[in-house]
Structures are given as C-alpha cells and as structure tokens.
Amino acid sequence: MAPLLLLGVRHHSPACARYVEATIRAHRPAFVLIEGPADFNPHIEDLRLDHAPPIAIFSYCADDKTSRASYSPFCAYSPEWRALRAAFEIGATPLFCDLPAWHADFGDRANRYADPHPLLARRHAADAALQLSLRAEGPDAAWDALIEQADDARLPQLLQTYFKLLRPDGAEDAHEAEREKFMAAHVAWALKEAEGRPVALVCGGWHVGGVRGSLGEADGARPACPPAPDGARAESYLTPYSFARLDAFSGYAAGMPSPGYWSVVHESGLAAAADWAMTRIGAALRDKGLPVSTADRIAWRAQASALANLRGHRMILRADLLDAALSTLVKDELAGPAAWTRAGAVTEAADDIVVAMLRALCDDKEGRLASGVRLPPLVPDLERRLARYGLKPERETKHIVIDWRDKTLQSKAHALHQMLLLELPGIVRVAGPSHADARDLTETFEIAKHPDWMASVIEASRWGGDLPMAATARLRARLDDSPGDVDALAAALSDGLLAGLYDAEDSTAELEKHVAVCREIGPLGRAARRVTRLYRFGDVFDAKGALAPLARAMFERILFLLEGPIGNGGASIDAVIAARDLARDCDGLALSLSAARGVFERIVADVETPPALGGAALGWLVALRFGDAGDNAVARIKACARPQSLGDFLGGLFALAREEIGAAAPALVAVDGLVEGWTQEEFLAALPAMRGAFAWFPPREREALARAILQRSGRKAADAEAIALDWMSQRKSVASQAQAMEAEARAMERLSRWGFD
Template sequence: MAPLLLLGVRHHSPACARHVEATIRAHRPAYVLIEGPADFNPHIEDLRLDHTPPIAIFSYCADETTSRSSYSPFCAYSPEWRALRTAFEIGATPLFCDLPAWHPDFGERANRYADPHPLLARRHAADAALQVNLRAEGSDAAWDALIEQAEEARLPKLLETYFELLRPDGAEDAREAGREKFMAAHVAWALKEAAGRPVALVCGGWHVGGVRRFLGEADGARPICPQPPEGARAESYLTPYSFARLDAFSGYAAGMPSPGYWNVAYQSGLEAAADWAMTRIGAALRDKGLPVSTADRIAWRAHACALANLRGHRAILRADLLDAALSALVKDGLSGPAAWTRSGAVTGAADDIVVEMLFALCDDKEGRLASGVRLPPLIQDLERRLAQYQLTPDRVKKLVAIDWRDKTRRGKAHTLHQMRLLELPGVLRIAGPPHADARDLTETFEIAKHSDWMAAVIEASRWGGDLPMAATARLRARLDDAPGNVDTLAAALSDGLFAGLYEAASSTVELEKHAAACREIGPLGRAARRVTRLYRFGDVFGATRALAPLAQTMFERILFLLEGPVGDGRPSIDAVIAARDFARGCDGLALSLSAAREVFERIVANAETPPALAGAALGWLVAMGFGDAGDGAAARIKSCARPENLGDFLGGLFALAREEIGTAAPALVAVDGLVAGWTQQEFLAALPAMRGAFAWFPPREREALARVILQLSGREAADAEAIALDWMRQRKSVESQAQAMDAEARALERLARWGFN
C-alpha cells in the first residue's frame, strides 16, 4: 500500500505551512487531500488561478425560509493554501476531503476551521503545562515558542508530540466523528488509487488521531459527497478576504493572532517581522498622539532582546516585542492583563494602547481574485442594472438624487433600495426622511467604490441569483428571525415597498392580523408610526387603499391598549403620536374621533396614569383642538409639579403638541414657576428628563422658547434675544455644566458645615 503522509497542522501557522510545503516537495505524493469542502472539488481549478491571498471559499445552503453560510479562508501562509499551490506545481492531484460546509455536523459554525467546542479539560491542562515550561504567558505565546521558532528538522516530531499531547491516539470526539470518518474514507480511496505513490493528508492536528482510527474501518470506495436537503440550493464561490477578518483578536475562531506580523515572518523571517512590527506599532502610537522617540525604540529593542534571551528564544518573538513595548512605551498601568495573553476577540474592556498595538500587527491587507474566476450570477445581474441606471461605483463618490414623484426614476430608486437591503458597501442613503412622508418625496444616495464590494456581493449571492430575488429573500429572512413582531413587519413593509418588491394589497394582511392581536404598546406604536408615513406616501406605491384597513386596525388597537397597563408610560408616546397622525394627517380613514377623545380625556383625568402618558394624552387633545394649550394645559402641568414627574409629563406633552404649547405663555410660565421652586438637588435629579422633554424642540425653536421665558421674567426683548442666543451657542455641554453645578453645591455645603460663608 502507498505510504500515508498524515500532516496535522494548526490553521494559518507559518511553521506548519513551511513543513507542509517541504514534505510535499520531498515526497511528491500522487494525491494531496486537504481539510476543506468536498463539494468544491468540481471547481478546484479555480484555485489554480493567480489570486492574491487572503481569499476564502464562501459556501452557502439556502431554501425558501433559511440561509446558512460558511467560510474556508486561506492566506499566503495557510498550510492548506501551501498544500494546494505545491500540489499544482508538482503535478499532484489536490482534493478537499471534508464534509460540505452546510452539513449538520458543523452545527452553527460560520467558519470551517473554527474550534467546534470549548477547549477540553485535558487541552486546558496541556496548554497550562506548556506555558509554565516555556515561560510563556498565553497559549499563543506557548505555540510560538514551541513551534514557530523551531528548527525545520525538529518540527515534524514537535508537531506530532504537541497534537498527541492535546488529543492522545484513540481519544474519541463524538462531535467530530462524522467529519473524521469522511476524511478517512477519502484517505483510504486515495491510497488505493495511488498505485504505490505516497498520499498526503493536510488537516487540523486535532483530527489526526480520529482519522487514523477510522482509516481501518474504511472500505476504499470513493466517498460520495452529501447532497443538500430537498428544495435547498447549495453553492460555493471564491471571495476576497482580509487580514482584519482573519485575525484571532477580531473574533476569528481559528486564526493565528496578528496576521500582518506572521505574513512578514513567513516571507522574511522572525527578525524581519520584529523590525516590521516595531515600525508599525511606533507609527500607530504616534498617530494617536503618543510620542515614540528613537531612544524609545532603542530601549524597546534592547528590552525585547533581553526577554527573548531570558526565555530561551532563538529570535525575538511576538510576545517578546509586545511585552517589551509595555515596559518601554507604556507610561501608565493597564486595567488588566494584556489582551495578547489570552485567546479570543479583543473586547471594549481592553486598554486603548493595547488595542492600537494589536491592530497595527493585524495590517490592512485585502485579498484579490484573479480574472477569469467563476462568479455567482448575482454579480452579472447587478453589473447590468448598475450600468443601466448609471450607478456603477467609481473611485470618486457620486451623489444620486431621487424624486419619487418622477415615475421614470423609480426603477433606479428600487435598485438602490434593493442594494441597501443586502447591505452592500459603498451604497449610502445620506438624505431623505427616515420613512416615507408626503411632505418630502426626495432622497439622496452616495455611491462609491468600496474595497469590500466584490466580497459582499459574492456573499449576498446566497440570497438569490438576481438582485430582486436576493433582496426579497433577505427581507423574508428578517421576518423569519422575528415572527409576528409588528415592528419588524412594518419595517419590512416599508423597505419592501421602497424596493419595489411588495404589492401593498398582499403584504399588509399579515401585519394587520398581528397588529389586531398585539399586546405591547411600544412595538405597536413604532409600527403604527411607520404606517402613518407610508399612508401619506401611499399614492406613489398605489398603496393608500390597501393601507387604510391596516391603519384603522392599528388606531383602534392603540386606543384599547392605552387604557391598560403601560409601564412607566414612555413606550406609549410613539403610539399616541401615531394616533394623532392617523387622525390629523391621513385623509380618508374611517376613525371614531369622538371615541378617541373620550379615551384620552379618561387617561388625563386618571390620577394613576404615568406622567409620560398623561402628558402625551393631553398633547393629543391639544393637537386635535379638543384641549386648551393655555390655562388648561398650565393647570395640568402644575398637577405634575414633583421633580421626578414633570420631565416625563412634559416629554409626552411636547412630543404631541410641541407647536401649540411652544407659543402658549401660560404653559411656559407654569413650567418656569415650578422649576424656580426646586432645590439644587431636585433640579439636578430632574435635569435628564427635562432635557429629554425639551429635545422635542429643534434648536431654532429652543432658542425662541428661551427668549419667551426671559421676557416673561422681565427682560427686554433685545436683551432676551442676546442671552438666548448665547445660551444656544454654549461650547460646554449641559452635562458638564450640571456636574460643575453639583460639585459647586457640594463644596458650598461643606464650607457652610464648617462655618465658612
């Protein structure tokens, strides 16, 4: 039987990449089997092209309701990439021998090479022992000291011993058994076919023992690649990738940290990588305002050399130069252990200087696909549509104005909104209302060439073969993720109409059903506000008639829920705004305004009503002309005089009747009088809610309010205008001023306590 070269590796390890390449060149196997998606084998010639790594195999499996995707990434120093390239060079047959990415044995993993489960207790223990013996802090530092700096002659035995330590021969991993059986079956078939020539298998070192164990059970028949479930479509394409996505510190579960550093180490050696890293880190810290002088760098390098010698390293390793940087460059203590001493993504808790150093070692390299590579049909469809509407991205940003009243431009508008649904980079809506509104029927988009464009479109192809199909499937997936959620349904209705994907008559039925049964006032209010805007904009979509029953149902449900439990009342404000807009701005609806008036009058009169809802209910009555914005509103404001209540009450009132109340002197006099009577502590406690209330006024109206209040307090008109203008142009934030006032009050209190006045 042909000899088997069983090459266990760590994914994206430069040392393993060199070992794999040297072994394949030395033994010239007939087959090079690689851990990777076997369903890509019909297209493996795509990988022979002159791509610029990092790239990845993007695989997906989708049906009418779900879509799953996964990546198999490669960089220049990935052992799998070197195995592929070397196999092509020597005339061997490279084949992927792992299950397809969509197979249930992968669970929910989005990355083929990610660890399938938390590290086992034995692996924890082995890692800990290695760190102690190698004087390393963290499993990555231990790996570097043991493997990445090892002499070539010692590397095969070191790798074998390392992986045997983590998972001894015979140790079963039930979660990976299906994959390992499939790989073993490929090995048995290749050995049979090789006619005495060697066969190489390149796979994660964790799988070596399992493959070896299952090899004895394989019958030598070529394994049949599993097919996707009935009704599903599965496909794989090459896509550009980036070092940022490959970095273990960005959350990539199987990555080596600092891919930029290791790329230089693979190409030029560890000494060159250390020099490159120091230059990159120094430049990054200078960009952030931290000086790194020539003397600092000399001290840094001397310290790194000393650490490397102390730890018995043949060269300065990544951990040596990072640890030395803490001593030579960082003047303040860290909030915790340095992020490079542990595995996984860098979190927000990491110190800023540590984050900057790690990002510098990542590098910003992005891959590029060679011309002639097989691409998904979505690429061609999108290119055709962009050319048709003169939307093809270029290096220079272009602004695209859309006026929905112009029917000839709606095809372009639909295309732009479909791209937004797919979240394609380089397409940004920079102006226009947050939702449809008949008072503003224009939008402005910014289109620009983006480095991630090709990768994003390839990855979006899992949703469909053309732009409308893909956007519709993406929209459907959003609904499937939140079944029955009226807020999500309303957002999808709005997006679908703007993207030209929905017929209004058919798409409102489900939303109306769920709105009629909705029990939460917050989501219903947000959904209803979207529908009011769509209704006003309905003529553009021919949707007004279809939206009318939905609007009426929502109006009635809002009135019903408002008289039930509403928590602190704040989530109900959106619902009251929607009820006002349905009644005041949506012509043609059959609404019972008399019944609504009675509901809101009861809410206002009920002493148990939360202040925010009481204010909103009063605002509805004032806005609809059923309430008094002057003395009547002032009396209600005085009934909520407590500092903990007034801000919430005014927030509801201003949200509904800002324009009416803002010009009513009695209401403003009432507020001014209440605030003037508060103590310093009461004012500071009430300040956040009061700020939130007045935030309903845009800056120009807040300035007008300030003038009115100053005049009411006796200031002359010109004086009031100057002071109001000064208030609105303050450089210091209100929060800073409040903190200063609080500190001053506490200082004066302490002085008074000791008899100083």
Template sequence: MAHTLRTVRPRHVLIEGPADMNSRLGELLLAHELPLALFSSYRDKERTHASWTPFCAYSPEWVALTEGHAAGAQVRFMDLPAWHSAFEGVRNRYSDGERRRARAIEALCRKLGLEGMDALWDHLFEQPLELDVLAERLRIYFETLRAEEPASDRDEQREAFMLAHVEAALAQGDGPVMVVCGGFHAPVLARARTMPGALFPSAPADASARSYLVPYSFRRLDSFAGYESGMPSPAFYQAVWDEGADKAPERMLRVAVERLRGRGQHVSSADLIAASLMAEGLGRLRGHTALARTDLLDGLASALVKDALDVELPWTGRGVPSPDTDPLLGEVLRAFSGERTGRLHPDTPRPPLLSDVEHWLAAHGLGPDKRARTVRLELREPKDLEKSRVLHRLRVLRIPGFTRDAGPSFPAEPVLQESWTVAPSEDFISWVIEASGWGPTLEEAASGRLEEALMDAGPDLEKLALLLAESFFIGAKGLARRVLEEVAARARHEPDFTRLGVAVERLLSVWRHDVLLGAQGSTEVGSLIGAAVERGLWLIEQLDGPHQPADKEQLRAIVALRDALRFAAPVLTLDVAQARAVFERRLASLQAPPAVRGASLGVLWSLSHFADEASAEDVALRATRSASRPATLGDFLAGLFRLAREQVVRAPAITAMLDELLRELTEEDFLIALPALRLAFGFFPPREKEEIAQALLPLHGRESSAAKELLSLDVEPAVVLAGAALDDDVEQVLRRFGLTGKEPGNAP
C-alpha cells in the same frame, strides 16, 4: 508539508476542505494572488448559513493543494460540504476557538510562563527545528489535546466523513495516501482501515447551495480584527514564509517603524535600536533561537511606550483590542496585520450577481471613483428613484462603499431627498460575491436578504415595521405586501402599546404619502390602520401607574393614534366618538400615568373635542392643577405638550398658571420636578419657546422684547442643575448649624 510531499511522493493527497469543491479544484489552481477564500452559502426554508474557508500562501491546505497537484498526485478535499448541518453556526472552517481553552494548553502555558496559545504555539513550533523533531512535537501535542478534549457531535460527523475518504483512497492500493488535516483530527484519521464507505451527501433539492472564490485580505484574516481564523498578525507570518525566521523580524521592525512615522509618531533611531535589543534579550531569555512574534512586539512596546499601560498588552489574548489600548500599540498591530489584499485570476468563475451589480452601477453612473463623492437624489424623479433603489439594495446587502448620509427614515415621508457617499473599497468584489448567496441579481439578492429577516422577525411588530420601510426603499412590492400581511396579523394581537404605535405611524405614513409603490390611499392599508387603532385604544386603557415617569415612546404611540384619528378617520370611518371616550376616561383616571393623562388631554384638545377654546382652556387649567405635585407636574406637561403644543402656545392663561405653580415650589420641590419639566419643554421648538417667553416676561415686570435673551444659556443645563443642588446642600448645612439667620432660637 512540502518535505513530506517530496519524500513520500503520495498517489493521493486528501485535504481537510469542502468536498463539494472537488469537481472545481481547477478554479483554485489558477494563478491567483493570495490571500483568498472559498465562500459558501446555503438557504432553504428552515435555515440559512454562510461560511468562509480562507487560504494564504503558508496555509498547510494551500501548500498541499498546489504542491500535491504539481507533483502529479490525485488531490481532493475530504471534509463535509460547508452547507452541511454539522457546520451550523461555524463561520470559519478552520476556527479553533474552542481548542484554545483546553486544560492541557492552559496547564502548559502556566508551566512555561507563556500568555495564551499563540505564544505557546510560537514557542513550541515556530522556532527553527529539525523536521523529525517538529513532527514528533506536533504528534505528542495533538494526541495530548485529543485525549483531554472529547470530540463534539460536529467533530464526530466530520471525522466519519473524512475516514470514509481516507479508506476509499487506501482501498485503491495504487500508492501512498497523504492526509492533511487539523492536528485534533489526526489521531482518529491515523486509525483508518482499507474499507471504503459512503462518500458524499447531497444538498436538499429545494435548497440553494453555492460556493465561489472571493478575494480576501490580511485584515480580514487577522484575529485582532475579531476573526477567529487562528492567524494573528498575518503579515508577520507572511514575512517568515517569504524570508525565513531569521530575517522576518528585521523586516517587520522596519515596517512597524515606517507606519508609526507615517502616522506622525516620532520614532528615533535610538528607539529602534532599543526595541531591537530588547526583543533580542527577551528572545534569548525565553530560549528562542529566532525572534518570535511576541518577542518583537514586547520589545517594541517596552521601547516605545513611555507611559503606564491601563490594560494588558493586546497580543496576550485574542479578539479586538480594548479601546483603552495605547494608540501607538494599535498602529504596531496594524503593521503586523498587513495591508495585503488578494486578487482572483481573470478566468475565475464569477457569480451572476457580480455582473449584475456592475451593470447597474455603470448604468446609473454610481461606480466608485478613486475618491469618495457625494450623490444627491430627489426621489420624486424617476431616474433618481431608480438610483436610490440600486443604492438601497447595495446597503441592504452591506456592500462597502455606499453610505446614506441623509434621507427619510421611511420612504413615505413628505420630504423625499437623499444624500449618499460613494467611495472606493478594496473589499467591494469580495462582499458582492459573498452576497450572491441571496440571489443572482441585485434585486433578488436584496429581497432575499430581507426575506430572511422577515423569517427572523417573528411576531416583533417593531422589526416588521422596519422591514416594511426597507421593502419600500428597495422597491420590492411583493415583499412589502407580505410584510403588510404580517403586520396585520400581529397588530390585532400586539400586547405592547409602544410597538403598536410604531406600526400605526408607519402604516399611516404609507397610506398618506406613498407615491413610490402606489400605496397612497390604499384600501388594504386603510383596513390595517383601522384594526391597529382599535387595538391601540384597547391597550392604552391598560396603561396604569400613577407614579410612572413620562415614556417618550409611549407618547410617540399616542401621537400615532391621534394622527390616525385626525387624518384618516373621515375616509376610513374610524369610530372617533369611541376614541374620544377612551381619552376622556384616561384623562380622568388617577391610576393612569401622569404623562398619559396629559397626552389624553392633548389628544382631545388637538382634535377639537371641546365646545370652544375657552372650554378647552378651562379643562386644561383644572387638569394641570390636579397634577401639580412636584413628582407628577413635569410628566403631565410632557404628555400635554407632546400632543397639543400649538394649543398651549395660544393659551396665555396656561402660561400664567404654570408660572404661578413653579414660583410656589420650594427649591427642593423644584429640583424634584426639574428633569421632567426639561423633557416637557423640550418638545417646543425655539420659535414657540420665544412665544411662551413673550407671554411670561410681562408677568415679571419685564419687556416681552427681551424674550430671546431667555433662550440662550452660556453654560450646560447640567451645570445649572448641579449648582442648584449645591445651593440646596449649603442651605441644609447652614440650617443644621443655625447660621441661616432664619431660626435664631436654634443657634448652639
């Protein structure tokens, strides 16, 4: 690139890059520290889009931009703006993932015995070559690729736009035109004629299209971090760029060894010599005049990894390495990736959001220090509540360095304390600038992010309930009102009982406890609860399946309905009589899932439906006996215990009956019932388990004071279960051979 600029001295340099930045090229030409990226965002009523155009020192586009400008050429970008629909779904303008699977590339890799396009590219083009030889290789390579891979609709739109720029420059006739583009487009753009065309589309008037420079890092550029940037191991190629292909391998070998030693890995001088010799041998075997990246990595792997590998070497492919990759190789890859992070020139225009974020962090003393620190908040305190909203807005925007460690899952819960970790992050500025696509202030950006999520949520009531929580956390009253409207519209037609239950749970929490946005006791929220409860009662009648195992989410939904009837019925005039009739029918239905039958009994019991406790216990005893088959007992009890724990603990007759039922089970039946029984008794906290044990022990001739001993187990429950299963297997073998002593007539 630089050689062509010096020898041709073009009048125009046209670069594959976003043409909407042409009026702002001066920002790119400031004295930045690379890598950096151009972040572009777009939002309208129909779609949102974000993409990055990354640059490092050895990017051809960057060389053309900076050296072309220094040579006095008219430098311009010639590609479609990043907001254009042609880039829909493309997060990195220079990604070439689809080209890597071309048949021509795969055939060439097989012929040369190379694994993947990266190794192929190094072999063909990264070796020291005469420039005319390099140019001819590139021409043949890309013409072959273009001949075999038809252009997509996206390619055709972009190439038509780029051709218009090339033809307009040629039409001026004032000097040579140099075009810098991806090799796949070169054969088409080389056929340009001197016919100017339309040059620039405009963004829709009601859309928000913004672009800003952001600091970037080698880590984010690296394809081994999952980013299709076309640049694996960027630190290695930076070393090639800085020191040349001959000296770079020695430098990177030293960097890798220093990193390993810094992580406590023992790498001896003999290991270092072996890695170097192995890499050099592999390079000569592959016909390389300078060590390629894969030569060096293969040499390090062969010298340093002592055990057999469970997976392929990660550099034979793309993407995040397998979790089974040897940790030593993972550290080598991180060394080749590099730690460099770019820095923008102080005069680079900053989006308003960055200044707003810095203002709020300073105002509340939340700016990251050199070390991580803990911030604890009491949300009933106005100052702490404002801090919480700032932190939640940063969290919603996914700004690194702000992590909530503890706090309510919903802001209307009775306990309103939070704990956060605030830590420094090298990507802080980048992510804030990238979040500016959502809005110019922290509050607007966080709300904009959730507004998009609201559009994406569609009819999913569970997602809407989550968005309601988020809108409360960030203090967005208008958004919370719109989410409530969506919840109301959806709740009246929601077909899924568990999703409706989540909505009822959230709405009830807001109606009972919210002091943050003033929704406590709200008539509007109360009407939503009434509609959702009515829908829930209808849905629960549709739940059938006499052999269906207990579903914890279904039970959670029934708890939500019960709590709405318990806490809101007097104020909201809910039809409690109708609800009780529904649960009576569910309890009596043999087609209902056992857990739903047990939960229905629990609802009626906990809502004091029965005349007195004796009547309630009598109904519970009869219903439990009717569900006492091994395959259903545990599920029935799971529903009952989930909804009426306190009532069961105060009813020793229930404990005595369960003890009797369980003692009557054979070992085989007990193993069938055990998983559901574990789920059922798991709903009791330790204190209530102890009360049950105290009622149980006298039935076996033991002192109730020994109850605590039954609550501790020295082995995992799974081990006990496996032991019981083994006992059963042994018993069957003994019986088959007549060795049990129980059936002497069957002895062989």
C-alpha cells in the same frame, strides 16, 4: 501501500505553512488532500489563478425559509494555501476532503476552521501546563514560543507532540466523528489510486488522531459528496477576504491573531516582523496622543530583548514586543490583564491603548480575486442593473435624487432599495421621508466605491441569483427571525413596497391579523408609525385602498391598549404619535375621533397615569385642537412639578405638540418658574429627563427657547443671543456637565462645613 503523510497543522500558522510546503516538495505526493469543502472540488482550478490572498471559499445552503453560510479562509501563510500552491507546482492532484461547510456536523460555525469545542477540560489543562513550562502568558504566546520560533528540522516532532498532548490517540470527538470518517475515506481512496506514490493529508492537528483511527473502517471507494437537502440550493464561490476578518482579536474563531504581523514573519522572518511591529505600534500610540520618541523606542527594544532572553526565546516574539511596550511606553494602569494574554475577541472593556496596539498588528490588507474567476450570477446581474440606471460606484461619491412622483424613476428607486435590503456597502440613503413627516416624496442616496463591494455581492448571492430574488429572500429571512412581531412585519411591508417586491393587499392582510392580537404598545406604536408613512405614500404604490383597513385597525388597537395597564409611559409615545398622525394627517380613514378624544381625556385626568403618557395624551388633544387643551397645559405642567416627573411629562407633551406648546409663553414661563424653585440636587436629578424632553425641539427652536429664558431672567437681547449661541455650540455633553456640577456642589458643601464660605 503508498506512504501516508499526515500533516497536522494549526490554521494560519506560518511555521506550519513552511512545514507543509517543504514536506510536499520533498516527497512529491500524488495527491494532496486538504481539509476544505469537498463540494468545491469541481471548481478547484479556480484556486490556480493569480489571486492576492486573503481570500475565502464562501459556501452557502439556502431554501425558501433559511440560508446558512460559512467561510474557508486562506491567507498567503495558511498551510492549506501553501499546500495548494505546492501541489499545483509539482503536478500533484489537490483535493478538498472534508464535508461541505453547510453540513449539519458543522453546527452554527461561521468559519470552517473554527477551533474544536469538545474535550475542552483536557485541552485547557494541556495549554495551562505548556504556558507554565514555557513561562508564557496565554495559549498564543505558548504556541509562538514552542512552534513559531522553532528550527524547521524540529518542527515535525514538535507539532506531533503538541497535538498528541491536546488530543491523544484514542480520544474520540463525537462532534467531529463524521467529518473525520469522511476525510479518512478520501485518504483510503487516494492511497489506492496513488499506486505506490505518497499521499499527503493537510488538516487541523486536532483531527489527525481521529482520521488515523477511522482509516480501518474505510473501504477504499471514493466518498460521494453529500447532496444539499431537498428543496435547497448549495453553492461555493471564492470571495475576497481581509486581515480584519482573520484576526482572532476581532472574533474570528480559528488560527492566529495579528495577521499583519504573521504576514511579515512569513515573508521576511521574525526579526523583520519585530521591526515592522514596533513601527506600526509606535504610529498607533502617537495617534492616541502617546508620544514615542527615539529614546523610547531604544528602551522598548532593550526591554523586548531582555524579556526574550529571560523567557528563553531565540528571537523577539510578538508577546515580548507587546509586554515591553506596556512596561516602557504606557504609564497609566490598565483596567485588567492585557488582551493578548488570553484567547478570543477583544471586548469593549479592553483599554484603548491595548486595542490600538492590537489593531496595528492586524493591518488593513484586503484580498483580491484574479480576473476570470467563476462568479455567482448575482454579480453580472447587478452590474447590468447598475449600468442601466447609471448607478455604478465610482471613486467619487455620487448623489442620486429620487422623486417618487416621477414614474420613470421608480424602477431605479426599487433597485436602490433592493441593494439596501442586501446591505451592500457603499449604498447609503441619506435623506428621505421619515416616520414623523412623510409628505415629502423625495429621497437622496449616496453611492461610492467600497473595498468590500465585491465580497459583499458574492456573499449576498446566497439569497438569490438576481437582485429582486435576493432582496425578497433576505426580507423573508428577516421575518422568519421575528415571527409575529408587528414592528418587524411593518418594517418588512415598508421595505418591500419601497423595493417594489410586495403586493400591498396580501402583505397588509397578514399584518392586520397580528395587530388584532398585539398586546405590546411599544412595538405596535412603532409599526403604526411605519404604516402612517406608507399611507401618505399610498398613491405612489397604488396601495391606499389596501392600507386603509390596516391603518384603522392599528388606530383602534392603540386606543384599546392605552386604556389598559401601561408600565413604562415612555414606551407608549410612538403609539400616541401614530394616533395623532393617523387622525390629523391621513384623509379618508373615517376614524372615530370623538371616541379617541374620550380616551385621551380620561388618560389625562387619571392621577395614576405615568407622566410620559399623560404628557403625550395632553399633546394629542392639543395637536388635534380639542377644546381648551392648550390652556390646560400650564395647569398640567404645574401638577407635574416634581423633579422626578416633570421631564417625563414634558417629553410626552413635546413629542406630540412641540410646535403648539413650544411657542406658548405661558407654558415656557411655567417650566422656568418650577426649575427656579428646585434645589441643586433636585435639578441634577431631573436633568437627564429634562434634556430628553427638550431634545424633541430641533436646534434652531432650542436656541430660540434659550434666548427667551435668558431674556426672562433679565438679560438684554444681544447678550441673550450670544449666550444662547454659545450654549448651542458647546462640545461637552450635558451628562459630563451635570457630573461636574455635582462634584462642584459636593466640594462647596465640604468647604462650607469646614468654615471656608
């Protein structure tokens, strides 16, 4: 029988890449089997082309309801990539021998090479023992000390010992059993076909024992690749990848952190990588305002060398550099242990300096596919559409203006919105109808070339083979993620109509069913605002007739829910805004405004009404110009004089009737008079809600209000204008100013207590 070379590796390890490549070249096997998606084997010649890693095999399986995607990434120093290149060069047959990435045995892993999850207690105990014996903090530092700095002659034995320590022979892994049996079946078949020549298997070291144990069950027949489930389509394509996506600190659950650093190790060795890392980290720290002088760098290098010697390292390793940078360059105390001393993604709680250092070692390298590579049909379909509409992204940003009243531009607008649905980078909608005022039928888009464009289009191909098909499937998947959510349904209706994908009558009927049983005022209000916008747009879509029953149903449901128990008054503001816009700005709905007036008058009169809802209800009456609602505003403002409630009440009022109330001098005088009577503590307590209330005013109107307040306090017009302009241009946040005022008040109180008035 031909000899079997079981090459267990750690994914994306330069040392393992050297080991694999050297072994294949030395033994010249007939077959090189690689842990990777077997369904890609018919296209494995695509990998022979002159790609510039990092790249990945992108695999997906999709049906009418769901889509699942996974990646098998390669960089220049991935053992799997080196195995492929070596196999091609020596004339061996390379084959992927693992189950397809969409197979159920992969669970919800987004990356094929994600680290295995079972037997964690043993694995963690082994890692802890290694860290202790190697004087290393964290599993990555222990790996570097044991493997990455090792002599090539010692690597095979060290790797075998390491992986047996993590998973000894006979330790079963039920989660990976089917995968390991599938790989073992490939091995048995290849050994039979090799006719005495060696066969190499390159796989994660975790799987070596499982594959070896499963070999006895294999019958020597070539295993058939499992077909996609009934009604589903499954495909795999190459796609560009990036170091940022490969970095363990960004959340990638396999392989090595700091891919930029390891790329230099692979190309030039550990000594060159240390110099590169110091230059990159120094530049990153200077960008953070931390000076790194020549003297600092000398001290840093000396400290890194001392740490390496103390830890028994032959060379300065990554952890030595990072630890030395902290001790010589960073003067402030960290919030917690440095992120590189543990595995996993860097969280938001990490120190900015630490994050900057780790990003520097990641690098920003992007992969590139060779010309002539097989591409999914969505790529040429999209290229044709971009050329037809003059939308092809260029280096210079294009500004595209769409007037929906121009029928000749609507298909172009549909294509733009379909690309937005697929979240393709470089396509941005920068202006257009908002929920608050959708009477302007003009939209503006920006289109620019983006480095992730090709990768994103390839990855979007899982949704369909052409742009409308892919956008429709993506929209359907969004709805499947939020069943029965009226806001999600309304958003899908809006996006589908703008993208030219939906029939208005069928879609509105589905949404109307859910509106009738909706019990949450917040989602209903957001949904109603979307539908109000669409109704104003209705002539463009020829959809007013279909939208009218839905709009009426939403208006009536809002009134019904508003008279029930409302917990957080702020959550109801969108619903009241929608009720205002439907009543005031949407002709042809035949709404019962007298019934609505009664609802809002009862809400205003009820002393138990939450302040935000009370203000919004009053604003609805003011905006619809019912009776003396405007005159009653001052009385209602004074009735909500408490610091704890005034800001919320004004927020509701301004949200509904900013233009009518904001310009009214009596209302402004009433608010100013109440604020003047507050103590410092009351003012600080009320400030966040008051700030939120006046945020409803655009900057120009806020400046006018500031001038009016200043003039009322006795300032001359010129002084008031200058101070108001200064207020509007200040950079410090209101929250930080409030904190400063509170600290100043505490200081003054202490000084007064000790007699320093």
